Amino acid sequence: MVVHRRPLISSESRMLRARILIAEDEVDFAAPLAEFLTELGYEVENVETAIALDVALRACPRDLILLDLNLPGQSGFEFLGDSALIGKAAVIILTGSACAIDRIVGLEAGADDYLIKPVDLRELAARIGSVLARRLGRQRKIVSFERASADLSAARILYPDGQTAPLSAGEVALIRAFAENPHHVLDRGRLLELAPAETVEALDGAIDNRIARLRRKLGTAQIVTLRGRGFRYQPG
Structure with missing residues (x-):
């Protein structure tokens, strides 16, 4: 046992x-x-x-x-x-x-x-x-992407091969913000309200870096950058 x-x-x-x-x-x-x-x-x-x-x-x-x-x-x-x-x-x-x-x-x-x-x-x-x-x-709360799923309750990414990876509190908040607003454009200010940065890097450009890291971690293209407007989550 x-x-x-x-x-x-x-x-x-x-x-x-x-x-x-x-x-x-x-x-x-x-x-x-x-x-x-x-x-x-x-x-x-x-x-x-x-x-x-x-x-x-x-x-x-x-x-x-x-x-x-x-x-x-x-x-x-x-x-x-x-x-x-x-x-x-x-x-x-x-x-x-x-x-x-x-x-x-x-x-x-x-x-x-x-x-x-x-x-x-x-x-x-x-x-x-x-x-x-x-x-x-x-x-x-589980959010599915092309190659992985995010379990927001456990703060883990679930990969197809059974491996998992941790999500930070800020990453959980970002995924939740996108999942609760599918197909809606969220500008940087709104994203910072919904998913505040965990450090003092909460400047306008920092949200771009956070989202870029999150995209790589999830292996997703469903979080789309709209130049001059913000970001949009387009679930499959």
Whole structure:
């Protein structure tokens, strides 16, 4: 059993800290998944057997369980039938089985979602956010760009290969400003109001440098410079 309890990135993500239990016996899959979710601000624990899963849930309730259907000791389908043990936790099945019947049975047994391994980690992050928002009212703001996504709650960039990178408070504020004003021209003054600089460099030209760095970090061309007018976010 491994417990991951890193400090969160921001005060906003601190309010959204949800407890996730990964029930998965493939360590090569579970370990990087736990690391990824921890970086997104979740409190994560992973177990490798049905017995360990039972013990973990009796010791402490969880907000969400990522469940492999083939845990040693008990079928995931049997586990889904134990509503007293699951409690109020949401369940997302992560399995190597692409069988349509397994998917139907899993969802009818009470799972909130069903994903087939290998899974795109950005998609998994979005599914987890959606399930937690629907079941527990825990909202996470994720903004998608061409080659990466920005999780504003955890202040992280999510790349297609599963890597992540931190976002500063100023970068989070910039992305939020653009995401909340799609297709609108925002001049430099307005951007400085919505996303104040974190240092004393808050001069007119500094916002250009901040946006240029953010574009490179995100690998995006969707934040467009309009000469003499400002900037515009053009989502795909």
